Amino acid sequence: MKDNDLLFDLDDEAIEKLAQEFPVLTDEEKERIYAMSERKYNITEDTNTGFNSETEVSGVDVYKRPKWRTASIAASLALLIGAGSFGGYNIAKQFSNGDNNDPDVPTTVSEDMSQALTEVSEDPRTEECRKTAEALLDEYNDFITPYIEEELPESPDYPEYELTDEQYESMSEEEIEAYNIEHEKLCRQIDEEYSKYFDNIWYDVRSNSYPYSTSEIQYGYWSYQYYSSGMKFKNTDEVMSKALSFMSQSLIDKQFPDLIGEELTNYEPNRIYDHDNEDYPDFGTYAMYNGKLYCSSLGCDNEGNDHINSTYKFYKYKNEPAEIYDITDDSFTAVVKYEFTNIPNKYDMSMKVVNRDGKWIIDDIEPTGPELDRQKLDVIDKMMNSVDLYDKISAKSASLYKIPDDSPAKVKDHSILFNILYADNRAARSCRYGYYGDRYNGSDDISDLAEYAKKTIDSDHERENEDYCDGEKYYYWHNPTDLDGDDSNGKEYEWYDWNNYFYRDSDADKYKGFEALRLNSHHEINNYERSTYKPVLCPNGQELATSYLYELNKWDITGDINFEGRDCYIIEGVRPDAEYNYDPNYEGLDVVNFKLYIDKETGIPMVTMTYLKNGDINEVEMYFDVKFNDKAEPVPEQDMSWFDTSWENYK
Known part of the structure; x- marks a missing residue:
């Protein structure tokens, strides 16, 4: 082989294999490619002089390999594409990537080949199809x-109601x-x-x-x-x-x-x-x-x-x-x-x-759209199905809300809301205690917040409301409303909200998970049917997935952490609807960014943190003392036999 042949390091058998695997272009196609290369490098008969092996020395001795002249580029280009466009392109890429340890192979070779390949492969009907x-x-x-x-x-112009307050009086x-x-x-x-x-x-x-x-x-x-x-x-x-x-x-x-x-x-x-x-x-x-x-x-x-x-x-x-x-x-x-x-x-x-x-x-x-990230889809799948744990998990939770600095409210530190969740594989009961205790004014560090919540929560404190699900019906009561005005009959609290949106296995055909989500023109999910969603007395991974994670390019899994004994993914991102719901009246107060700790095994959210546009924490929700299945704290007995769910009572 000649020293200036692009295929100098291939034997005859390899070249023959290339010729068999990649069909040779027609003479007309090769002529067109050669002409394009000629225009690219201004090739003339006078400049077709082969190699120039001279080297220049300036200051230090530097050895340079011989540089190819443009005529050899064009000729080798035609040869390579004649041997097969894809094969030739890959060989040229090896040169330009330095696989032959030659730093002086010009990168314009692969760029030129890419342009040539585009001209060859583009269907002449493309532009007409685009117009169609x-x-x-x-x-x-x-x-x-x-x-x-x-x-x-034009819309009608109705007369205004012109009476002033003074005239009316x-x-x-x-x-x-x-x-x-x-x-x-x-x-x-x-x-x-x-x-x-x-x-x-x-x-x-x-x-x-x-x-x-x-x-x-x-x-x-x-x-x-x-x-x-x-x-x-x-x-x-x-x-x-x-x-x-x-x-x-x-x-x-x-x-x-x-x-x-x-x-x-x-x-x-x-x-x-x-x-x-x-x-x-x-x-x-x-x-x-x-x-x-x-x-x-x-x-x-x-x-x-x-x-x-x-x-x-x-x-x-x-x-x-x-x-x-x-x-x-x-x-x-x-x-x-x-x-x-x-x-x-x-x-x-x-x-x-x-x-x-x-x-x-x-x-x-x-x-x-693009191919979706499989790890992210797996995380979302677990989160969407985490509500299956409604009767298999017990936990305590705290929600901390920080008053923005430019809010007219006098108190700027955190207020905290507590919940306790019980479950025992047959029923679930959630108690909300409302805001009580000293307001938190410590650091924003998640471990400090968790320590304060665990120290302050009191299961004997008066409850604000309660959810109860016995596997067939879903109830809710709010304190201090009295059901019938008689505080001596054990019906001191009003129970309402029924199982008309309780999820059962027979409803599985209605529930299509993440793939069923739909967006509106403001990039919000708002048109799913409530009847297809499960009651969520447990940590609600489903709500987070449908609120924050439905656009996979808006968030990333940024690390791992063990929180309260649970191995979690750290997820950080931007609310997908933030740019579509911008309100100038709340400049800097829009909730834009979030950080989540998602339990790797179950998909439940252990920690949810939201941040304002100015970077301040807006709200933190966390779960602790989390127990599953047989280790879950049993549901305190709740006798609902007196509660008549027959439709006749409401006609």
Whole structure:
């Protein structure tokens, strides 16, 4: 081999293997790469002179290996890519990384090859696909906004109620009544006039037969609006025609499952329907009523713009070029960049675009994001299921709250709230004692706080409230309310709140854990059903996971610690919704950062610390004297036989 050959340290067998494993490019492709390299290095026939082995000495003797001239770079580049683009790139990377102990191999070799490979691998249809994807995205965004805002009727201007306090006090009852009648008359006239341009109807579906419930269960509330101008569609046929012009039917069913509702004309509006005993319509986003199209179920983006409801929601479009992948003759995938979606840890919209009958349409949409950290997911999984321990753990806890320095409150040190939790594998009982004892004014060190809490807690102190769960029902009482006014019958405290949201194994299909979380436009989790969550008399890892840990890029596992005999992970991070809920009225007082001690075995939070924007501690919650299973302190007996849970008492 020649000394100036890039493959000088490979034998013939290795080169032959490279040639077999990596297909040779066509002459046209090699010519294009060579031409690009020629332009890159300004190669001419006059400069194609091979090596220059001269060395320069200045001050000290420094030996330099011979440097390659640009013509040799281009020729070797073409040779390498001819042997296989991936293989050639890897060999060049070895040189540039110094694997051959040559510090003078120019790094531009690998950079140039990367550019050349990009030119070779980029499909010439990429830019056209990008334009198609962005045009379809424009149609999608136009479709989810149901109104043309500038064409909507102006809101009515109602007369102000102009009576001042002085006028009101100086008028007789008859004069006040006459003024109110006249004012209401003017408002009704305006409503009647405005009704020509706008109408609102609503339907409320409830049930009052849910067992052990002290209130009605609302299954849904639908409010529909009609505008005489500014609506993009006149009827449901137009809605579907528009949807099918740029989406597949399967995507409509997935992304807008309730797009078209049942005709509402035969259902009386503006009243409550009995879920168990009355027929009510199959509601949808759009529905016809008395020959007019009404729109319902509107949400809004974080700019406050109305949009129709959808399964997946995408917030804060980044206005970056779509990334294009998997191009074929009749399909491709486009990834559109957003700041976040309604699915935690999924930041982008991935669109599957297909060609149907000569027309490009969106066939599927998914929120996508980076591969998630497995250790973090394992920690979250334990935290989400830590409430299974509600009847298997006993503990004492303390919550310390520090008054901010710029608060108008006179006392600036810590106030402390105590709880004691009992469990014995059949029931659980939690007692809250409220704030008592001397206010803590020591250091913010967690060990000092823990010592103060353990020294101050008093199980004989008067209780403020109590939770009790016997495995079937969940009760709560608050002191000092008397249930029936008779303080001699043993019912001195009011017991209420039932098992209508108690989690049982039979409800497992409702509980989907971390994957079921959804965000709103303010980056908060607020739309899960209370009925799917378990009672949390034990340390609540689930609440922390759904409040602070649902965005994995906002926190890290920063270490380990043994706290109160339990091996814990130290987790530190930033509240994921902090930047979306900024309130200038609370400058420096927003809770931004947090630190957690999470028990490695069970996922329960041993310590939770929150910090203000200015770095001060806001609140500390800690658990100590934690015992599990047979070692847990048994539940003090609580006789609830007198408490009638039958529904008949509440009719």
